[in-house]
Amino acid sequence: MSNSYTSDILKPFKLKTKQQELLIRVLILCLVYILAFITRLFSVLRYESMIHEFDPYFNYRTTLYVTQHGFYDFWNWFDYESWYPLGRIVGGTLYPGLMVTAALIYRLLHFLRFAVHIREVCVLTAPFFASNTTLVAYFFGKEIWDSGAGLVAAILIAVCPGYISRSVAGSYDNEGVAIFALLFTFYLFVKAVNTGSLAWGLASAFGYFYMVSAWGGYVFIINLIPLYVLVLLITGRYSMRLYVAYNCLYILGMLLAMQIRFVGFQHVQSGEHMAAMGVFFLMQVFYFLDWVKHMLSDTNLFQEFLRITVTCAVAVGGIALGVGMASGYISPWTGRFYSLLDPTYAKDHIPIIASVSEHQPTAWSSFMFDFHILLFLFPAGLYFCFKRLSDATIFIVMYGLTSMYFAGVMVRLILVATPAVCLISAIAVSATVKNLTVLLRSKTKVAQIGSTKGTSSAKASSKASLDQSQPFQKNGAMALLFGAFYLLSRYATHCTWVTSEAYSSPSIVLAARGAHGNRVIFDDYREAYFWLRQNTPLDAKVMSWWDYGYQITAMGNRTVIVDNNTWNNTHIATVGRAMSSYEDEAYEIIRSLDVDYVLVVFGGVTGYSSDDINKYKLSYYRFGEMMTEYGKPPGYDRARGVEIGNKDIKLEHLEEAFTTSNWIVRIYKVKPPNNRW
């Protein structure tokens, strides 16, 4: 009786099934939103609230500049502390989306009287946008399949390591915002195609604008969407909806993108953007033909007209492209674009692209590492998509396939593929689970109906007879469901483990296990940058390999010769030459660049292998006296595992100025020329 009593009390609160479903859905989304944020906080808890890696330091420095000097000064910022003596027009050579976003968040928080430091905002920008991405993934999934798929997609993308790798707290890089913008643009475009609404088209154009302002990866959008449109045209799915959506996105998106200084007129002048323009004209031809077809009732006449028009259009397009290319008005494809289409291109022609570890072709293990079960849910999802083909599913299939190809070409592009993989996998999971639960439910229902009501027995018997063809259906479905949940829980475990172990180290602080299993922290980089900041003249120029350029300017506040914005290969080559020549020859180059300090990274003491060993003389200076490991001779290099040969290195033009406690960073001072010679 107590049961009925409580149910009486709860009656006013009892919701209808639809409302319950909505409540659960909102609840799940909220939890996913929070989960996506907190799973990215490992690095803050493990280390501290700091900026990671290399590029984020530049982004942080520029964001600081925006908040201090305002937008227009940022837009016109000429930075003479980097690329000495060439300088860099920062405002015109970066994608300002990230900095402006962070600065706006910062302003908003201050407007709301939250006195946070800009660094905290920068550290947490990527997790915040990752949370927003989960919402977009939900709506996108809902748009292409159903709300169930949307929910699963949101959960999958919230913890997917492929995305987390670029969006942990402190990883303040363009990608953190750009993946949100990418998915959002795609979502809005698909929505526009599905509805044919000008408003959604406009929204997608603005989404595209945000993407262009945030990341160079926008080229993927401006090539994928035309490709998608082309496929729809070829498969005979041309519609007015598509016409409206694409033209709106292309024209407005292009005009908006031109407002970004770094992109400028590329949309009309660069080879990478020509596909979009070609498809745009093709759309007009299609529209025109549609109109002619409508006007002409004669099919034969129309066929003839079609042939002439298409030939002419293709010929005119081809000639225009040829003339544009030949006159140099349309620039050819850039090296980075080529290296995507031909993975061996960079290795032969642009070594500086090939030399970056994140530009290497992806190993199978990293697919497994970053996608886990999604790797085999992906083909299953493709199957479901093909089974229920629509404009939206065609889009997601194309997005998935192209981005998977790019992910195979370059490690870092796994990131771009992640949303597509999550969405398609979500379709697989959602469709499977739905089918299985439907089976479970229908059977019990049938049994109930069969036992209680005789009126619908004919219907029931027909279903029962259908079911009888599959024995153990209920148990089978049950087992499969458990299997699915087991896999998903393994996925969650794997993702958390990967996030905590692999993707949450800031790389500026190194951690290792000591001899007794205790945690050893090597904070040598910051030690060295702090030394530079405190002990060198304000206008001192520091030469290092370009990896450390951003960090030296951001943390050491000193002028560098080259940095991670590798825009001038000659300059980098000069520094590389100085670093790898004999001291006398290097000294001349160093003098010509007015260098005051030389900074090298050396891992021989700590066993840190990604160091600058080709600057061996500077690395091994005084190393012969050093005992690195118990039971090994002095001067034993732990990174290479060998004892060095020359233990008595003499320097003529440089002198040691500072070496950090674990010898990871060594700074040398350039001596003035000999006084009497």
Added chain:
Amino acid sequence: MGKFWVIFVASISILLPFLCNSFSPETPTDRRVLVLLDDFAVKSSHSSYFNSLKLRGFDLDFKLADDPKIALQRYGQYLYDALILFCPSVERFGGSVDVAAIINFVDSGHDLIIAADVNASDLIREVATECGVDFDEDPSAMVIDHTGYAVSETEGDHTLIASDDFIKSDVIIGSKKIEAPVLFQGIGHSLNPVNSLVLKVLSASPSAYSANPLSKLSTPPSLTGSAISLVSVVQARNNARILITGSLSMFSNRFFRSGVQKSGSSTKYEKSGNEQFLTELSKWIFHERGHLKAVNVKHHKVVETDEPALYRINDELEYSVEIYEWSGTSWEPYVTDDVQVQFYMMSPYILKTLSNDKKGLYSASFKVPDVYGVFQFKVEYQKLGYTSLSLSKQIPVRPYRHNEYERFIPTAYPYYGAAFSTMAGFFIFSFVHLYNK
């Protein structure tokens, strides 16, 4: 005791300004000179030279080279402004002085005179080598010249040379022409070809060679002809000046006073050129001549007066610097027409000769090139005999701001027209299309 303290404090407070004055960089001329001798006899035998220095206000401190109390610096402060090594045979200096100490003394901007002689010790040779000259390795070799020797009563071995092959620089050896040849008797040295700072002031004639005059010449001499330098000077990069010669007797009263007649010449001079030559040279060595300073480096835009933090491309700017020369007692305007300024970024983008107002102010105005980057105003003035001026001032040049371009370009009017006519046409079209049924 109390009285003693009062006197001490009073004397310190009176002396302090003078003591401070002696360290002032405003007066580049040396004041305190340490003279190291092998033997105090040199003090009297070379008294003319020393007296000429004393008369010019130098405070000479004579010490034996092996005196255990000699020291160049105390508590990190140098006790002397210049050092004269008239101790060719010293094997080991006393006190804390050694080759490295002497080299550090020079490298911290102090001047040095080295006079070697036959049988010069390894120590002196080493100091000379550090300064970029190599004395003949044969310890008993002397410079011999059978055509350019000084005529004397006895025929001799032609090691007393009368040389008049001076460097052509008024700054180094004075503007007054040295008429009489200079007497030289000692060892020759050659200049290290790697060293770009060492200069031959007095070189031997083409017929000279360096060999032992007492023994028969069995092998060809290693040093011959005008490759032999008799007197050399070095001006280091920090403007420290060094004089090196292989003859201590050049400075002696005997050589100063004796008459000279060069062999093959009928002119007989009453007095050798030694006194004039060495006195003038010591003026140069001790920075009484040829010492420049540049002050008040200024640059600003043409109409403004304040120095900007950075320039914009195509700005018109003015650059000025004041250059003075030390006359031995005061700073006088330095007047010349060959000072150039560079606007430099890896290579000079602008090279312009500065015009001067005869009062030491040099200026130039030019337009910043249409290139942005971190430039330097560079004045690299290196003239024979003068201290080098090396001024560089870093200045970034930025590109135009977004709102500094022309707002409307005449050539773009067709495009403006096209844009606006399209807008108007679209409006009219929409109007007609919507309401003209």
